[in-house]
Amino acid sequence: MPHEAKVIEWLEPVTGDVHQSRDELIVHVYDELRRLATGYLRRERADHTLQPTALVHEAYMRLAAQDGVVWRNREHLLGVAAAMMRRVLVDHSRGYRSDKRSGGLKLPLADADGCAEGEVEDLVALDEALTRLARRHPQKSRVVELRFFGGLSIEETARVLEVSDSTVERDWKFARAWLAREMNPGGRYG
């Protein structure tokens, strides 16, 4: 049922006696990431790099250890992880951009471990374009989030979104064309 409302069940934390809500958990993950990010920056003044993978991973580890959370559904976890990766990366990219403007601290994400080197230079612009895409084609935008930011395969993406592989492939092609045009409108006809 592709058109049916899907209550987005992201995480299903089943905790012992503490009834921690999903909201709190998600906010918690995000806050933890932000806190860690600041820590990383302070510690690594020498090269000013951020290691986003390590960051995401560490945040999850800490949370898992701390709350005794049981992830009930791997797909949910994947979805959240991809969304978080997008946020971490884009937020820091944004910080980098404004720092550059004010001549402050530099944060060359492109040099950080594992980041796509210079391929998509302007992650902030990509993020904005993706948000616009989401307004017209919410599912396609999720596909990009899962594939590009979450690094998931076509098959994994299909499982998270509960659609067929071929749907993901089509969406992925179309979304890339749409985003490429959106970010570089030079190719537009007429």
Add this chain to the structure above:
Amino acid sequence: MGEPRRVELVEQIFHEALECDDARRSRFLAEVCAGDVALLAEVASLLASYERDQNFLQRPAFNMSASDVAASLLEEEGGRGPEVPRVRGFRLGKEVGSGGMGAVYEAFSTGGERVAVKLVKGGMGTEFILRRFERERRILGALDHPYISRLLDGGATDEGMPFFVMEYVEGLPIDQYSKEATLFTAERLRLFLKVCEAVSYAHRHRVIHRDLKPSNILVTEAGVPKLLDFGVAKLLNLDSTDKTGDATATAYRVMTPEYASPAQLRGLPPSEADDVYSLGVLLYILLTGQPPYRFRSRTPEEVHQSIVEGRVRRPSEVVNDLRASVSGTTDRPVSPLVEADELRGNLDKVVMKALRKESERRYVSVEEMAEDIRRYLSGQPVMARADSLVYRVARLVRGNATYTVPTAVVALLCLLLGLVLGLSGAHEQSRTSLAIMPFTDMGQGTYSEQLAEGITDGLTEHLSRLPQLSIPSHNSVYSYKGRAQSPQTIGHALRVETLMVGNVAVNNESLRVNVELLDVGSGRSVWTKTYEANPSEVLAVQRRITADVRRELGIAASPEEIIHSTRQYTENDEAYRLYRLGRYFFNKRLSEDFYKGIEYFRHAVEKDPSYALAYAGMADCYGLLGAYFVMEPHQAFPAARKAAIKALELDEGLAEAHTSLALVHWLYDWDWAAADREFRKAIELDPRYVMAHHWRGLFLGEMGRFDEAEAEMQKALERDPISAPVYADYGRVLYWARRYDEALEKYDKASEIGDNFGAMRYERELLYEQMGRLDLWGASVERYVGFDARAREAYRTHGPKGYWRVQYRRMAGDPKGGHDRAEMCARIGYTDRALADLAEAILQRDHRVTQLKVNPIFDPLRSDPRFAELLRRMNLTP
């Protein structure tokens, strides 16, 4: 061609063109686009972008994927895997279904019988949900029908959570079943009749299902449909044991938009007509393979607009088009077994009658609908008729909104007016709506009153960021502060379903916040909770309240939305407290309070130098100090600009800061393009930020773009229906548009809401002058200012001109008085002096000069070329 279809068409052609080799592609495109140049350009530009860099985004942003993260995490947990709750007497297997609050497991009884067990999910045991759960159990227990899944048992888990046991249904959702079993039209209809039978049976037992959709109707291998999930079902004529029903329904509205009737979307009381409508949607899908409405996004506005206002295409048209567009090559959802010819006429009529927007014009019962289908199957004419001529004519008059067919034209017109009003009221209710009333201050701390207001505003701010919630903002709710009125009265005035009330007690050691949710319909309390914390933990308390309320109201939000809704912009409690105090004084909008606001914002950024919102607040205070002429514009606006730019450096995505900057571009730089660009940027970033709409509306009014200005004011009022400043400025825009009577109405509204906007004396006097109502004008001057002897004498002998001459002489030496004097001279008829005074006002950077283009007082000067020159100097077109 409708927009959604075009989007799909573009996509389809794009994919088909990719399949073509280069040689064939351009021919294919030319053919398929058939002269539609825009379509061709759209597809071609997508193809060009696609080809330009085939590797675009192909390499993921991280080396490590979400999957790696997940794997190491799950491993870390010792591979415990999913945790299955324990229910005594049953062995639970895999989870087979899950909704917003409950989960369904496959299970086996000790006797080995295969059953389904439904449980409240971990962490979801709020009182609301438990009550609903209990109701579902009772409803299921009352129903015994071969096409409804049967209730077998119930109880509570060791943790005290309720559960119940149903017969296990193995089958496919009805739409999927029809497709896979390749049913012909007649077979689909017979299957559908069985569903009608079950729903009709439930209705006879006064149960409305309210969530009929394919996933809730499974069809077994033997072709037997089974109705599942009565989780949002309602008992009609509630008996005394179910007093909670109404409150629950309004505060916790769960539905699937594609299948929900217009009445359900508006939150009207449930009726059988809702199920008739959902069955109409179901039949539409069974026959065409697609739902009658498609939403590009799922924003409440779009869903509401489509369902309440949109037009449904007849099933035969849909099938016809699908066939024509793909000529059976791809796996389109439509079954090749349903022919357009079969649908045209009778079946179209049956479906369309079930889908009518007004429940009175649908089938009165499921049974009646079923009867019509049986007639069709036996070759008799159906009872459903296409809309009558009277109706269609009337519809043309009214556009797309619809109403009951009246018998007489007079009655029709009356009804029409009534319905327009009714509909606009209903529009506000399409989302879950909540008003957060001013919290009462119970403490003795120094700033406990401001803290109470700060918590109210903080919760408003946070909950407002959830798109599913509609919340009137500060100005609206604060008009009720200290007034003793019933929740119903307040709720209806604010057009909300639920009120939040609360109180705050703070002293040096502790902070206690009581929060309560009241259902407007019944006036009853539906939820209450007390939060205790250290006084320094205001932020954490707000966050907890936000999360709890969101959950209590049953609003599902994505992580992005949740993060956004609790985002604080500072982690420093003290900075936040100071920021709130700053906003408190800003909201009073009194000159001396702007200075206090600035002080607090300044202290806030001392505590947290990266606190962008506080800089934006500072900018707004300076901006209005300049606008209200309390501070020299050459001082106020540059200070405002500095603060706004600082805020943007810290957070480029802050709508508040773009709005602050827009104000400076508009009122000080007179750079209209830049002002509009910043306003639009702000609105794009956060369409829910009222002040951006409000100020842009006023700005557009000054530019003479009245239609757009009005649209912005209305957007501001949608979010903030009881705001005196918005009404006052809306009135100003109408005054500039020379729509004086309407302007007066808005001023009345602003006065009624009151506070600092009191009588709006000055604005009214301007209006009376332009309307030629000198009696009213004189009375107002008499009452609020009083005539002194000279002015009275001048007015008596020479009318208003005499009065203005006296005033003019009195203002002659005022260095800030350029604009005022110019207005007086224009009234008296001293053209030369008026123009000279205006030139002076421009030099003084009096922001009121920005109204030059639209200000009615200057009408006598407009034909003078020197006036046109002044307009040009300000980049305003005459």
